[in-house]
Amino acid sequence: xxxxxVLRQEMLDLLAxxxxxxxxxxxxxxxxxxxxxxESANCKVIAFDRxxxxxxxxxxxxxxxxxxxxxxxxxxxDIRSIIESKFDGLVLDLGVSSFQLSDPSRGFSFxxxxxxxxxxxxxxxxxxxxxxxxxxxxxxxxxxTFGEERFSRxxxxxxxxxxxKISNTQDLANIIRSCIKKIGxxxxxxxxxxxxxxxxNDELEELKKVLRDSAHLLNTNGKLVVVSFHSLExxxxxxxxxxxxxxxxRFKLLTKKPITPTLEEISRNxxxxxxxxxxxxxxx
Ligand SMILES: C[S@@+](CC[C@H](N)C(=O)[O-])C[C@H]1O[C@@H](n2cnc3c(N)ncnc32)[C@H](O)[C@@H]1O
Numbered sequence: 454x455x456x457x458x459v460l461r462q463e464m465l466d467l468l469a470x471x472x473x474x475x476x477x478x479x480x481x482x483x484x485x486x487x488x489x490x491x492e493s494a495n496c497k498v499i500a501f502d503r504x505x506x507x508x509x510x511x512x513x514x515x516x517x518x519x520x521x522x523x524x525x526x527x528x529x530x531d532i533r534s535i536i537e538s539k540f541d542g543l544v545l546d547l548g549v550s551s552f553q554l555s556d557p558s559r560g561f562s563f564x565x566x567x568x569x570x571x572x573x574x575x576x577x578x579x580x581x582x583x584x585x586x587x588x589x590x591x592x593x594x595x596x597x598t599f600g601e602e603r604f605s606r607x608x609x610x611x612x613x614x615x616x617x618k619i620s621n622t623q624d625l626a627n628i629i630r631s632c633i634k635k636i637g638x639x640x641x642x643x644x645x646x647x648x649x650x651x652x653x654n655d656e657l658e659e660l661k662k663v664l665r666d667s668a669h670l671l672n673t674n675g676k677l678v679v680v681s682f683h684s685l686e687x688x689x690x691x692x693x694x695x696x697x698x699x700x701x702x703r704f705k706l707l708t709k710k711p712i713t714p715t716l717e718e719i720s721r722n723x724x725x726x727x728x729x730x731x732x733x734x735x736x737x
Contacts, residue, residue, distance in 0.1 A: 454555040458485030459725040460680055463712050464544060467678045467732035470494040474541035477501070479529035479663060482550040484510050487522070490544070497521050499536060503528045503574040503654075504553065528575055530655075530662035532670070542676040543667045547660065547686050549573065549650070551724065561650060563626035563642040569619070571650045580649040584625070589613045599657075599685065600648030604633045608645055622646075647683065660686060664693045668704075671735045676707065678732040687711065687729050694733045707732035 458464075464486060470476055474496040478487045481500035484507075490498050498521065500511065511524035525535055529545065553573060554561050560570035560580060569581035584592060593609035596602045611632040612619065619625050626642040633641045651657060668677060677694075681687040691711075697704040711729035719726045 454551050456483035456485060456551040457722045457724070458483075458489065459546065459722065459728045460712065460714055460718070460730045461485060461489050463730055464546075464678055464680065465489055465493055467707050467712075467730070468542045468544055468676050470496045471541065472496060475499065475538075477532070477536065477540055477543040477667070479532070479543060480546045481507055481511060481524065482546065483507070483552060484514055486544055486546055487514065491518055491521060495521075496541075497523075499523045499525070499540070501525050501527050501529045501532070501535075504550075505574050506552065526574075528659055530659035530666075532663055533666040536670065539670050539672045540675065541672050542678065543663070543671070545660075545663065545679045547656075547680060548682045557622075560622050561646070563622055563640055563646050566621050566623040569622055569625060571646075571653045573654050576653055576655075578653060580625075580653055583649060583652060584612050584619065585616065595652050596645050596648045598648070599651040600644035600646075601684070602644035602648065605645075607632050651685070657685060657689060660689050661693070664690070668693075668697060668735075673735060673737050675735045676732055677734075678707075678730070680728050680730050682727050682729075687731075690731050694731055697733055703736055705734050705736055707734055 470490050470493050472495040476490050476496055476498050478498055478500040481487055481502040487498045487500050505526060508526060514522045527535055549561055553559050557565040557567035560567040571580040589609045593605045596608055597605035608629055611628050615628050629642040629645050635641050679690045681690055694706060698706050708731045711731050714725040714728055
């Protein structure tokens with residue numbers, strides 16, 4: 454399984470890497486964005502990923518690009534404690550990679566049988582812990598808040614009632630499928646799996662932290678460029694950029710409306726269909 458970078462050229466156009474610039478790739482993954490940045494200018498990339506599995510890819514980049522590339526196995530929300538000097542751009546390609554999604558042992562997919570894990574790395578618990586530890590009411594709130602699932606109460610009730618029958622991703626998906634109707638093509642388990650994954654990885658707090666901390670680490674002309682995949686993420690990025698843009702002399706939006714993939718990209722890479730790209734730049 455390969456990870457095909459989404460909106461790669463559009464991301465590069467906004468980030469506009471320059472020779473001698475320093476860019477942070479907060480979501481290294483398969484290294485698709487990092488490679489595009491390093492190939493487009495004689496610049497340096499500092500990359501982060503919380504997933505220990507990507508270390509082998511990062512090692513290869515370190516061998517190929519030498520001092521132009523540095524990797525940290527860390528969460529981007531901890532950027533402030535890792536990077537002290539200013540840089541020229543930060544790019545985030547949010548969510549899980551195809552490597553993570555397609556590996557049954559990671560437990561992200563409701564189509565594959567695997568342990569109820571869903572951790573990308575450096576997490577405090579698993580999806581299994583959540584369905585066991587939280588009360589029915591709290592579980593429903595998690596599913597509602599992070600999955601925007603309107604049947605959250607019914608799903609939480611069924612999960613709790615069948616807890617001893619749930620030991621892997623397929624068991625959980627089937628319990629969800631058994632209590633809500635399929636509407637259109639979407640699997641009824643989609644939103645609940647999204648909610649558990651976001652909660653296990655504390656994804657929204659991570660995003661808020663990195664945006665807040667990196668905005669003030671940017672050099673003049675520095676850019677923040679983010680690709681999001683669902684409305685909860687996009688809302689955070691949109692409102693944070695809007696807030697920064699109120700400081701009119703200091704920040705300027707690069708995208709009044711988000712950039713989305715062309716039909717051609719969607720037909721090549723179906724996973725890109727919900728991507729939204731936004732950017733902002735520092736004027737001084
Ligand atoms: C969509 S993939 C990125 C793909 C990459 N742009 C490429 O072209 O190959 C997202 C990656 O971000 C990582 N990630 C997600 N949240 C993170 C966080 N808070 N800190 C560091 N890495 C994170 C995931 O482990 C995953 O490898």
